[in-house]
Amino acid sequence: MGKANKNQSRRSFLKVTSLTGGGMMIGISWFANLIPNEAMAHVADNNNWVQLNGFIQITPDNQVKIFNPNPEFGTNVMTSLPMMVNEELEADWSKVIVEMGDYDTPRFKSQFTGGSRAMAMAWMPLRTAGATARLMLMQAAANQWGVPVSELRTEKGEIVHINSGKRLTYGAVATAAAKLPKPEKVALKKPGEFSLLGTPQKNKVGKEIVSGQSLFTMDYQVEGMLIAMVIHPPAFGMQLKSFDASEALKMPGIKDVFEFQVYKDGYVKAGFDTRTFNRLIAVVGNSTWEVMNARKKVMAEWEPIQTTKEPVMARGGKRDEIIPEGLESTDEHLRQMHEMQKKPMRVARKDGDPEAAFKNAKRVIERTYTAPFLAHNPMEPISCFAHITEEKALFVAPIQIPEMMKQNLVANLDLKPEKIEMKLARMGGGFGRRAYGHYIVEAGHISKKVKAPVKLIYTREDDMTNGIYRPTYIMTYKAAIDENNNVTAFHVIGGGFPESPLHENRFPAGAFDNYLAESWELPTNITIGAYRAPRSNFNASAEQSFLDELAEAVGKDPLDFRIDLLKKAKANPVGKNNDYDASRYMGVLQLLKEKSNWGSPASKNAKRGVSAYFCHASYAAHVVDVTMKNGQPYVEKVVTAMDCGFVVNPEGAKNMVEGAVIDGIGNALYGELVLEKGATQQKNLNNYRIIRHREAPKKIEVHFVQSNIDPTGLGEPPFPPVFAAVANALYKATGKRLYNQPYIKELNKNKA
Amino acid sequence: MAKFQLKINGKQLSVDVDPSTPLLWVLRDHLHLVGTKYGCGAGACGACTVHLNGNALRSCQLPVSAVGTQAITTIEGIAISETEMHPVQKAWLELDVAQCGYCQTGQIMSAVALLKRNPNPSETEIEAAMTGNICRCGTYIRIKAAIQHVAKSSKK
Numbered sequence: 001m002g003k004a005n006k007n008q009s010r011r012s013f014l015k016v017t018s019l020t021g022g023g024m025m026i027g028i029s030w031f032a033n034l035i036p037n038e039a040m041a042h043v044a045d046n047n048n049w050v051q052l053n054g055f056i057q058i059t060p061d062n063q064v065k066i067f068n069p070n071p072e073f074g075t076n077v078m079t080s081l082p083m084m085v086n087e088e089l090e091a092d093w094s095k096v097i098v099e100m101g102d103y104d105t106p107r108f109k110s111q112f113t114g115g116s117r118a119m120a121m122a123w124m125p126l127r128t129a130g131a132t133a134r135l136m137l138m139q140a141a142a143n144q145w146g147v148p149v150s151e152l153r154t155e156k157g158e159i160v161h162i163n164s165g166k167r168l169t170y171g172a173v174a175t176a177a178a179k180l181p182k183p184e185k186v187a188l189k190k191p192g193e194f195s196l197l198g199t200p201q202k203n204k205v206g207k208e209i210v211s212g213q214s215l216f217t218m219d220y221q222v223e224g225m226l227i228a229m230v231i232h233p234p235a236f237g238m239q240l241k242s243f244d245a246s247e248a249l250k251m252p253g254i255k256d257v258f259e260f261q262v263y264k265d266g267y268v269k270a271g272f273d274t275r276t277f278n279r280l281i282a283v284v285g286n287s288t289w290e291v292m293n294a295r296k297k298v299m300a301e302w303e304p305i306q307t308t309k310e311p312v313m314a315r316g317g318k319r320d321e322i323i324p325e326g327l328e329s330t331d332e333h334l335r336q337m338h339e340m341q342k343k344p345m346r347v348a349r350k351d352g353d354p355e356a357a358f359k360n361a362k363r364v365i366e367r368t369y370t371a372p373f374l375a376h377n378p379m380e381p382i383s384c385f386a387h388i389t390e391e392k393a394l395f396v397a398p399i400q401i402p403e404m405m406k407q408n409l410v411a412n413l414d415l416k417p418e419k420i421e422m423k424l425a426r427m428g429g430g431f432g433r434r435a436y437g438h439y440i441v442e443a444g445h446i447s448k449k450v451k452a453p454v455k456l457i458y459t460r461e462d463d464m465t466n467g468i469y470r471p472t473y474i475m476t477y478k479a480a481i482d483e484n485n486n487v488t489a490f491h492v493i494g495g496g497f498p499e500s501p502l503h504e505n506r507f508p509a510g511a512f513d514n515y516l517a518e519s520w521e522l523p524t525n526i527t528i529g530a531y532r533a534p535r536s537n538f539n540a541s542a543e544q545s546f547l548d549e550l551a552e553a554v555g556k557d558p559l560d561f562r563i564d565l566l567k568k569a570k571a572n573p574v575g576k577n578n579d580y581d582a583s584r585y586m587g588v589l590q591l592l593k594e595k596s597n598w599g600s601p602a603s604k605n606a607k608r609g610v611s612a613y614f615c616h617a618s619y620a621a622h623v624v625d626v627t628m629k630n631g632q633p634y635v636e637k638v639v640t641a642m643d644c645g646f647v648v649n650p651e652g653a654k655n656m657v658e659g660a661v662i663d664g665i666g667n668a669l670y671g672e673l674v675l676e677k678g679a680t681q682q683k684n685l686n687n688y689r690i691i692r693h694r695e696a697p698k699k700i701e702v703h704f705v706q707s708n709i710d711p712t713g714l715g716e717p718p719f720p721p722v723f724a725a726v727a728n729a730l731y732k733a734t735g736k737r738l739y740n741q742p743y744i745k746e747l748n749k750n751k752a
Numbered sequence: 753m754a755k756f757q758l759k760i761n762g763k764q765l766s767v768d769v770d771p772s773t774p775l776l777w778v779l780r781d782h783l784h785l786v787g788t789k790y791g792c793g794a795g796a797c798g799a800c801t802v803h804l805n806g807n808a809l810r811s812c813q814l815p816v817s818a819v820g821t822q823a824i825t826t827i828e829g830i831a832i833s834e835t836e837m838h839p840v841q842k843a844w845l846e847l848d849v850a851q852c853g854y855c856q857t858g859q860i861m862s863a864v865a866l867l868k869r870n871p872n873p874s875e876t877e878i879e880a881a882m883t884g885n886i887c888r889c890g891t892y893i894r895i896k897a898a899i900q901h902v903a904k905s906s907k908k
Contacts, residue, residue: 072852073852074850074851074852074853074889075851076851202845202848203845203848203850205850205853206844206845206848206850207837207845209844209850209853209856209857210837210841210844210845210850210856210857210860211787211827211828211831211837211841212785212786212787212788212826212827212828212857213787214786215853216789216854218786218789218790219780219786221784221786227781252753252770287769287773287777287781287782288777288780288781288790289769289770289772289773289774289777289781290770293770293772377888378852378854378888379789379791379797379799379852379854379855379886379887379888379889380789380791380852380854381790381791426852426853427852428789428852428853428854428855429852429854429888429889430852431888457790459793460791460792460793460794460797651848652848655848655849655851655891655894656851658890658891658893658894659851659889659890659891660890661890662890662892662893663888663889663890666890684792684793684794684796685791685792685794685796685797685886686792686794686796690886690888691890691892692883692884692886692892693878693879693882693883693885693892693895693896694879694880694883696890696892696893697893698875698893699893700893
């Protein structure tokens with residue numbers, strides 16, 4: 001999907017309460033029936049899952065605290081969301097304290113970070129909350145002075161009586177304000193009236209980060225806490241047969257070694273309950289190093305799994321997920337994917353008469369693209385703290401979607417929902433990995449068994465080999481070209497293990513009279529999940545590489561070719577369900593053309609490639625300049641044009657785009673998780689290649705389309721189009737078209 | 753288990769641990785200095801960077817028994833005073849470097865060591881010195897700019 005549905009019913013809920021000790025608190029709980037977005041493809045059809053909660057607290061000493069509703073994993077929501085509150089609240093931003101709101105029902109019904117949704121979800125509710133608080137504070141001051149509210153203005157956390165110049169701090173009237181009736185309606189500022197939003201603001205948590213304070217789950221420690229690690233099967237398609245812990249138990253500092261089952265038999269998994277292996281061995285001891293050493297002494301025997309079915313409650317209802325037996329390999333996946341591409345598949349969309357157009361074509365171009373599994377590899381490996389007692393189940397968890405964990409914890413740990421308390425730690429990266437909180441359940445089982453506070457730690461090897469990966473995909477594009485170099489038909493077939501990357505209604509659908517999109521998927525026992533712009537990250541790479549080649553085949557400039565197609569899609573869109581706004585899409589390409597000085601490279605050795613994409617409600621386009629350094633590609637400069645509507649925090653926004661571009665270059669060139677006999681061949685960062693300093697561009701220029709459209713996200717949209725921009729530039733630099741990721745491998749293979 | 757006297761951030765601290773324990777886990781588990789991060793345990797990511805006698809070192813690769821009397825500095829020990837941060841930390845804030853922030857303490861430790869031995873590094877020298885520190889969020893351009901910012905200000 002992408003565009004937020006403006007016509008949804010929105011039920012707002014603000015709750016104003018007095019604080020013990022004086023002051024006011026405004027709780028925010030919004031039930032916005034936004035359509036689940038593409039990242040949520042696996043989610044149960046619960047219309048209320050998108051809820052937003054946070055609160056504002058003002059104490060008599062005029063301390064203003066904004067509790068950020070959304071978990072933070074680096075997209076800077078700890079700054080940008082409170083900015084929305086404060087734009088309307090008009091407290092002194094430099095003194096506003098921002099804290100992470102914990103998952104603590106009923107105060108926080110749900111929080112969510114993912115799918116680049118934070119900006120769009122928070123835009124109305126958080127500003128309304130700020131405006132409501134401000135109006136109530138003004139009313140309290142007006143009552144105290146005996147003047148109408150219309151004679152008052154606010155400034156940096158103070159209420160000013162315009163005529164007399166009298167002042168009161170927010171803190172001074174907060175207690176009285178909390179007792180006033182909540183105004184039914186508040187007016188919100190228009191973009192032209194903003195003074196904080198749209199200005200560059202630095203990270204509110206910057207100081208804590210650079211001074212190494214305890215922010216992350218990995219850092220969390222309490223008195224008497226034990227360290228736990230798990231042992232999982234050495235390959236997908238294997239399971240635990242038996243184990244002998246006698247040697248491990250003799251090791252110093254070791255408290256317990258035991259087997260446990262993560263989910264109960266027959267447990268119906270919800271969308272984010274994906275987990276790798278269900279039976280694990282836990283090793284628990286006093287310190288990390290002792291547990292690491294003891295773990296090596298556990299003698300485990302493994303056996304092949306049999307094909308099983310696991311019930312899943314996904315969009316569209318309950319179904320059985322097939323987990324096939326066998327030890328899978330990348331070579332075999334590729335062979336099967338190429339095989340599948342030759343067969344007619346499920347038709348996802350058809351416009352006009354593509355069969356006839358292909359039959360009558362003068363030329364047909366057909367190209368096939370593939371991409372491997374990818375591991376998320378957030379810098380902070382998976383971890384979770386749990387302390388389960390009779391009174392309470394306390395978790396400190398790095399989790400993108402805490403609300404989605406509740407039913408899982410209740411069902412598999414036999415917890416009462418009201419006893420669950422979850423502190424949301426800052427996440428050392430997520431990229432989709434921390435949407436799947438099986439590790440919270442694992443930590444819970446271990447704490448229950450050893451009856452102590454426990455911190456579960458995955459080593460990097462555990463994190464990488466026990467992952468929930470970006471799936472492996474294939475895409476074939478076919479275009480029919482007539483004698484006048486017109487493209488008369490367009491055909492795409494997408495598939496993968498275990499999902500298809502196809503977005504049949506995305507551009508260039510709508511630009512071709514004859515269009516056919518087909519889709520398929522095959523089951524696998526390799527666990528997969530959302531990875532920064534799910535499906536789009538591959539879809540864009542294939543589609544935008546093909547459009548480049550197609551432009552060349554019909555003798556057009558690749559950037560103009562795209563603009564021409566969009567002009568056509570705008571003037572005479574084919575089909576009804578086109579999932580993009582052709583004007584905005586064209587807008588980023590035109591901005592990019594101008595800002596990149598398209599046609600002239602940055603340096604005389606550089607070759608340029610272009611690519612664009614729309615996903616997660618924002619538009620992104622890049623021009624990439626590539627040089628060859630000792631026969632190896634180097635992206636030296638990138639120019640980016642973005643349309644994410646109104647830019648809330650230009651500083652944070654620019655940082656996000658730069659990061660997404662670098663991540664894109666790294667994954668396009670190097671990213672790869674290879675499977676052999678069910679085991680990942682990359683197990684640590686010494687052979688899973690992540691882009692490093694010297695491989696990063698010297699310069700990334702980010703240009704935003706100036707817009708007052710409600711803001712949309714940036715975590716994902718700039719990422720997918722990077723891949724093809726790199727491939728298209730590499731074609732110019734080497735004369736070779738690249739079809740299989742990672743590109744460095746294909747480039748070096750072609751050479752040899 | 754064995755007792756070790758360690759000189760960390762100018763203080764003498766004692767621990768009783770297995771001699772093979774990497775310094776990283778001594779700092780994190782036993783001394784509660786959690787600013788030094790675990791990223792890979794293989795010396796491949798730089799998140800655990802500390803200084804040993806002023807030189808950047810991967811603390812996940814150094815057994816505590818090998819430290820001896822050498823001075824260790826961690827991220828918790830680089831500030832000028834309790835109220836004033838190190839110029840490199842300040843530059844990190846000025847350039848708004850961090851995204852998730854997990855790797856940044858290791859990045860800062862590598863940068864501090866680099867600027868100490870080479871107060872005015874070239875772009876290539878920065879890349880060479882910093883390439884062992886992975887940032888999964890991709891903040892490399894800002895990291896480089898922050899280092900250049902410190903180099904420029906120290907020249908004035």
